[in-house]
Amino acid sequence: MGVVNVTPDSFSDGGLWFDERVAIRHGLELVGEGADIVDVGGESTRPGAARVPLDEELARVVPVIRTLSAEGVTVSVDTMRAEVAKAAVEAGASLVNDVSGGLADPDMPRVVAATGVDYVVMHWRGHSHDMERRAVYTDVVTEVREELAKRVDLVLAEGVSEKQIVLDPGLGFAKNSEHNWALLAGMGELAELGYPLLIGASRKRFLGRLLADADGTPRPFSHSDDATVAVTALAAHAGAWCVRVHEVRPNADAVRVAAAWKRPGANT
Ligand code: PMM
Numbered sequence: 001m002g003v004v005n006v007t008p009d010s011f012s013d014g015g016l017w018f019d020e021r022v023a024i025r026h027g028l029e030l031v032g033e034g035a036d037i038v039d040v041g042g043e044s045t046r047p048g049a050a051r052v053p054l055d056e057e058l059a060r061v062v063p064v065i066r067t068l069s070a071e072g073v074t075v076s077v078d079t080m081r082a083e084v085a086k087a088a089v090e091a092g093a094s095l096v097n098d099v100s101g102g103l104a105d106p107d108m109p110r111v112v113a114a115t116g117v118d119y120v121v122m123h124w125r126g127h128s129h130d131m132e133r134r135a136v137y138t139d140v141v142t143e144v145r146e147e148l149a150k151r152v153d154l155v156l157a158e159g160v161s162e163k164q165i166v167l168d169p170g171l172g173f174a175k176n177s178e179h180n181w182a183l184l185a186g187m188g189e190l191a192e193l194g195y196p197l198l199i200g201a202s203r204k205r206f207l208g209r210l211l212a213d214a215d216g217t218p219r220p221f222s223h224s225d226d227a228t229v230a231v232t233a234l235a236a237h238a239g240a241w242c243v244r245v246h247e248v249r250p251n252a253d254a255v256r257v258a259a260a261w262k263r264p265g266a267n268t
Pocket of ligand 1: 003005044045078097098099122170198199200202203244
């Protein structure tokens with residue numbers, strides 16, 4: 001899954017694809033580089049980010065989704081709002097990527113159920129402006145697993161079907177670096193919930209912190225793409241269904257390497 005953030009302020013690519021035509025061109029480039037899905041978002045979720053008004057979010061994402069879908073691209077909409085999800089599906093999106101897992105907008109599960117498209121339910125504890133103070137766990141893997149299981153029960157009760165659901169541990173969302181690494185290592189336990197897993201590690205701060213200079217200065221996100229590729233290879237090998245990344249070509253290569261590693265002979 002390649003990312004197109006149609007925002008002026010996303011963490012690593014804010015402003016780069018803010019213009020509609022540039023966003024569309026970028027989405028098509030990502031497909032050319034090997035993306036199976038293009039994830040279009042109009043609201044930044046970086047730590048501390050403020051919410052974008054509904055009309056603004058719609059105006060950012062719907063035209064981009066409509067054009068990319070018309071070009072035959074499989075599009076996902078990255079939104080926490082049911083109205084945006086509905087408009088995006090009407091414009092051609094075939095996956096709703098809700099980082100709040102249905103918590104931010106109580107109408108979301110019902111709307112997704114009515115559309116029948118796939119639904120990424122991410123682990124989330126609150127909006128970006130105060131999510132860092134919610135990063136408190138005794139056993140992060142067990143707690144994320146339990147909280148995701150509760151979200152699954154709720155969205156199923158709202159009419160979403162099991163086959164629509166994809167789960168995501170929500171790296172960096174109310175999680176510190178230690179939590180993120182534990183969740184990656186604990187992917188197997190999350191997979192026991194029985195749903196495909198999506199992993200979004202690309203360019204996140206925990207990679208920059210891992211790669212910090214000797215004086216502790218974190219590596220800027222623009223130089224953490226190689227680490228993202230390493231996470232992709234390991235996550236794909238551990239069975240991830242999808243990785244959400246900004247730099248598609250090397251990550252698509254890593255996915256292919258992991259597939260060949262798991263099934264030697266099948267890919268040569
Ligand atoms: N991370 C971001 C945005 N959307 N969606 C899912 N499913 N999983 C994620 O981890 C995720 C997401 C934040 O990343 P960006 O602002 O750097 O694109």
